[in-house]
Amino acid sequence: MTALTVLAPVTGTVVDVSEVDDPVFSAGLVGPGLAIEPDGVRGGEAVAPITGTIVKLHPHAFVVQHEDGRAVLVHLGIDTVRLGGEGFTTHASEGDVVRRGTVLVTWDPAAVRDGGRSAVCPVVALEATPDAVDRLAQVGTMVEHGEDLLTWG
Amino acid sequence: MSKAQQILDALGGDDNIVDLEPCITRLRVEVEDPAKVNDAGLTAAGAIAVVRSGIAIQVIVGPEADTLASDIEDLR
Numbered sequence: 559m560t561a562l563t564v565l566a567p568v569t570g571t572v573v574d575v576s577e578v579d580d581p582v583f584s585a586g587l588v589g590p591g592l593a594i595e596p597d598g599v600r601g602g603e604a605v606a607p608i609t610g611t612i613v614k615l616h617p618h619a620f621v622v623q624h625e626d627g628r629a630v631l632v633h634l635g636i637d638t639v640r641l642g643g644e645g646f647t648t649h650a651s652e653g654d655v656v657r658r659g660t661v662l663v664t665w666d667p668a669a670v671r672d673g674g675r676s677a678v679c680p681v682v683a684l685e686a687t688p689d690a691v692d693r694l695a696q697v698g699t700m701v702e703h704g705e706d707l708l709t710w711g
Numbered sequence: 712m713s714k715a716q717q718i719l720d721a722l723g724g725d726d727n728i729v730d731l732e733p734c735i736t737r738l739r740v741e742v743e744d745p746a747k748v749n750d751a752g753l754t755a756a757g758a759i760a761v762v763r764s765g766i767a768i769q770v771i772v773g774p775e776a777d778t779l780a781s782d783i784e785d786l787r
């Protein structure tokens with residue numbers, strides 16, 4: 559299978575998913591990946607990590623599926639479903655075909671943190687085996703949205 | 712039996728469900744009595760995992776959570 563490069567969806571610091579305070583992500587139950595602790599000021603634009611179809615779009619999370627079937631999940635913060643979309647603005651619709659790097663959601667990570675929730679953003683290669691995914695950014699480093707994060711091949 | 716029906720049954724049936732909402736990869740369920748939830752039944756129905764915290768049960772099902780939740784709602 560051709561290697562698929564997954565871009566960082568938000569600007570922030572790369573975090574190991576095992577550090578994410580949610581068992582679904584930390585244990586890789588839906589797939590392997592990395593997480594990004596978004597920058598409070600510049601982390602508010604979430605972009606498509608790959609080119610493909612938006613198969614799921616919630617205010618706080620989305621899934622983009624490549625034409626070969628591989629799909630990447632981006633979750634903006636933990637337990638943010640509880641916010642009911644407040645503070646999140648979507649800029650696309652389910653079914654849209656988008657190019658990687660397109661802004662899909664704008665939000666305010668600092669406000670999520672002020673509300674007592676984690677703003678960390680898991681980026682998951684859905685249903686991939688752990689050895690299919692390699693990191694292109696190191697844990698603890700800063701990435702800009704649109705920079706390479708993972709390779710899935 | 713449909714997957715939705717199997718999950719509904721393993722959650723203890725309609726009467727045991729206080730609230731059920733999907734979130735991308737999981738069903739977040741609040742139940743009346745957690746003892747009536749059958750973890751083995753949920754995994755047999757295709758759940759990847761079950762995460763419990765008191766009356767809050769998370770059934771990890773993958774990206775089909777939205778579809779499953781609406782199928783379950785239709786059965787209730």
